[in-house]
Amino acid sequence: QVQLAESGGGLVQAGGSLRLVCAASGRTYAMGWFRQAPGKERDLVAAISWGSSSTYYADFVKGRFTISRDNRMNTLYLQMNSLKLEDTAVYYCAADKTLTTVVHTALSDYDFWGQGTQVTVAS
Numbered sequence: 001q002v003q004l005a006e007s008g009g010g011l012v013q014a015g016g017s018l019r020l021v022c023a024a025s026g027r028t029y030a031m032g033w034f035r036q037a038p039g040k041e042r043d044l045v046a047a048i049s050w051g052s053s054s055t056y057y058a059d060f061v062k063g064r065f066t067i068s069r070d071n072r073m074n075t076l077y078l079q080m081n082s083l084k085l086e087d088t089a090v091y092y093c094a095a096d097k098t099l100t101t102v103v104h105t106a107l108s109d110y111d112f113w114g115q116g117t118q119v120t121v122a123s
Helices: none
Strands: 004-007 010-013 018-024 031-036 043-048 055-057 065-070 075-080 089-095 117-122
Touching (some): 018 117, 031 065
Antiparallel strands (some): 004 018, 031 043, 089 117
16 A cells, blocks of 8 residues: 655645645656546546556646656656636645556546645645
8 A cells, every 4th residue: 555645735825826736755767647626527637657658638738737756756746836716725646556667647546535625836
């Protein structure tokens, strides 16, 4: 069982930046960031393959967010720039335990989830 722990969330002004960090307790393969706003479904924000050769971004973050990882440190990152009010949500890190080189885009593809970190964007 791999434990995931997110950090880096907080309160930021619109137009500002935050960097989320997800520390994994062991090796994982495909990883992703999801977010969930109150009363809404959990949506994929960005995903990355094990070797970082492939990435996926939801349309609503393209050009503003960057996903990256450091496999030596078992750490996943999400750099968020030009934040908007609608980016306010709880952000979750997710990981797949199965050896794969592809990107996963469905919630059901992921085996492990973090507890989430709150990101609040204020005007």
